[in-house]
Amino acid sequence: MSFHGHPVEVRPAGAREYLFNDRTVEGYRHSLTAGIDRVAARIARTERPFSGTTPDRLAPEISAIDLEKPLNDPAAALTELEDVYLRDAVYFHHPRYLAHLNCPVVIPALLGEAVLSAVNSSLDTWDQSAGGTLIERRLIDWTAERIGLGPDADGVFTSGGSQSNLQALLLAREEACARAAAGTPTPPTRAEILPKLRILASEAGHFSVQKSAKLLGLGPDAVIPVATDRDRRMRPAVLARELDRCRREGLPVMAVVATAGTTDFGSIDPLPQIADLCVAAGAWMHVDAAYGCGLLASRTRRHLLDGIERADSVTVDYHKSFFQPVSSSALLVRDAAALRHATYHADYLNPARMAEQRIPNQVDKSLQTTRRFDALKLWLTLRVMGADAIGELFDEVVDRAGQAWELLTEDPRFEVVTRSQLSTVVFRYLPQDGPGRELADEANLFAREALAASGAAVVAGTKVDGRHYLKFTLLNPETTLADIAHVLDLLAGHAERYLSEQAAPELCRQAG
Numbered sequence: 001m002s003f004h005g006h007p008v009e010v011r012p013a014g015a016r017e018y019l020f021n022d023r024t025v026e027g028y029r030h031s032l033t034a035g036i037d038r039v040a041a042r043i044a045r046t047e048r049p050f051s052g053t054t055p056d057r058l059a060p061e062i063s064a065i066d067l068e069k070p071l072n073d074p075a076a077a078l079t080e081l082e083d084v085y086l087r088d089a090v091y092f093h094h095p096r097y098l099a100h101l102n103c104p105v106v107i108p109a110l111l112g113e114a115v116l117s118a119v120n121s122s123l124d125t126w127d128q129s130a131g132g133t134l135i136e137r138r139l140i141d142w143t144a145e146r147i148g149l150g151p152d153a154d155g156v157f158t159s160g161g162s163q164s165n166l167q168a169l170l171l172a173r174e175e176a177c178a179r180a181a182a183g184t185p186t187p188p189t190r191a192e193i194l195p196k197l198r199i200l201a202s203e204a205g206h207f208s209v210q211k212s213a214k215l216l217g218l219g220p221d222a223v224i225p226v227a228t229d230r231d232r233r234m235r236p237a238v239l240a241r242e243l244d245r246c247r248r249e250g251l252p253v254m255a256v257v258a259t260a261g262t263t264d265f266g267s268i269d270p271l272p273q274i275a276d277l278c279v280a281a282g283a284w285m286h287v288d289a290a291y292g293c294g295l296l297a298s299r300t301r302r303h304l305l306d307g308i309e310r311a312d313s314v315t316v317d318y319h320k321s322f323f324q325p326v327s328s329s330a331l332l333v334r335d336a337a338a339l340r341h342a343t344y345h346a347d348y349l350n351p352a353r354m355a356e357q358r359i360p361n362q363v364d365k366s367l368q369t370t371r372r373f374d375a376l377k378l379w380l381t382l383r384v385m386g387a388d389a390i391g392e393l394f395d396e397v398v399d400r401a402g403q404a405w406e407l408l409t410e411d412p413r414f415e416v417v418t419r420s421q422l423s424t425v426v427f428r429y430l431p432q433d434g435p436g437r438e439l440a441d442e443a444n445l446f447a448r449e450a451l452a453a454s455g456a457a458v459v460a461g462t463k464v465d466g467r468h469y470l471k472f473t474l475l476n477p478e479t480t481l482a483d484i485a486h487v488l489d490l491l492a493g494h495a496e497r498y499l500s501e502q503a504a505p506e507l508c509r510q511a512g
């Protein structure tokens with residue numbers, strides 16, 4: 001076929017039916033409704049947070065799918081998806097999913113997710129998003145205001161806490177390099193500065209700090225762990241000592257990372273004292289509030305974050321404690337000018353004249369180029385439910401963690417570590433006496449795995465002072481104390497079974 005002498009490609013009729021446009025809205029409605037119905041039906045009948053499947057069982061099913069043979073039928077693809085994904089997914093909405101920092105999500109955010117992926121704005125430039133850019137900016141301002149960062153604050157949405165921490169440390173590194181080069185007749189080269197830069201972070205801080213240091217070209221000893229107190233909060237006296245030592249040894253402290261909600265212990269570092277020390281040492285203060293940011297919405301616990309307003313940069317993960325679907329995170333900075341360290345201009349995308357014309361664009365502030373409009377989920381959440389409602393949900397899980405901690409302190413089968421300021425509970429099965437005490441590590445590891453394999457509940461594990469512990473991360477207000485008590489019984493049962501098998505393996509095997 002030709003048109004005005006040019007050959008015209010004839011495509012199979014089917015392919016275009018899948019393009020989302022004005023002619024295919026009915027297909028879109030049908031497909032999405034069918035997908036929503038499947039998920040709704042699955043959620044409605046999910047009795048356990050996990051099926052207990054193993055990689056060995058599931059991998060062959062996924063490998064067996066012939067990706068060269070499309071089904072050409074969304075309903076059939078959804079049926080197939082039941083077997084390769086939905087049946088065995090780990091369900092965070094379930095009240096006995098108690099493992100990692102994954103929250104159940106709120107429906108207004110799911111609505112946002114559906115809208116944002118269909119419209120598919122990219123938040124890099126105004127000409128790819130228009131209002132999306134302004135909505136994201138409004139939410140950044142809203143968050144910065146809740147933190148109290150002041151009139152010059154700014155920030156950007158990111159893919160998660162790790163990326164927010166990385167970007168914060170990138171900005172801090174650039175500021176430190178500029179400081180090191182300032183006022184010297186023969187400024188040191190970058191190659192000379194980078195190996196000397198140090199980051200001080202709590203020993204309970206997140207590993208993304210170490211990863212960031214590596215990505216930022218710092219030396220292997222760049223991150224100095226600062227000891228914590230009994231409550232797993234950074235000890236300001238130790239921080240002061242380390243700052244002093246770095247000064248004496250000529251090692252510029254590029255950033256102090258305070259954690260507002262450590263992953264394991266939910267501990268919040270003493271932010272006001274850390275801020276004082278950072279001011280005195282001229283160090284950049286970053287607060288990793290990936291977990292604790294939910295307190296920004298709390299009407300009763302906001303004071304736990306006092307001092308965060310003095311940070312130079314803050315990480316918040318809405319996908320942890322604002323009940324948002326992954327991904328939804330942001331980096332906030334006290335001084336918008338610091339974001340220039342992430343700015344590059346491309347003629348085809350964000351030429352410098354755009355800034356001169358005051359055309360808003362977010363790519364100048366971001367490590368990413370094409371970027372999801374994740375902010376829309378938070379926008380609809382605030383517009384439908386409001387921040388107080390989010391704060392109430394988070395307060396509930398913090399309350400529940402306190403109750404769980406009390407339950408554990410009274411239970412002779414378990415030993416419990418520090419009481420969390422947020423919603424984690426770290427504990428282990430520990431027989432009062434007898435040989436089981438020596439096998440406590442193995443018994444706890446076994447109990448966690450056996451519980452996950454049964455699918456009845458999912459809990460996390462961690463190490464404290466070299467010993468194996470179990471961890472609840474409570475983020476679901478639907479989790480009751482009865483759920484927690486039940487899971488403790490299950491864990492104790494698995495641990496006891498392990499110990500009795502160790503004590504009398506033959507007898508147990510015979511008993512089956």
Ligand SMILES: Cc1ncc(COP(=O)(O)O)c(C=O)c1O
Pocket residue numbers: 101159160161162163165205206208259261262263288290291317329
């Ligand atoms: C304190 C803290 N910071 C940062 C992160 C990393 O966040 P993300 O998983 O969103 O990259 C986590 C994740 O658990 C965290 O607990």
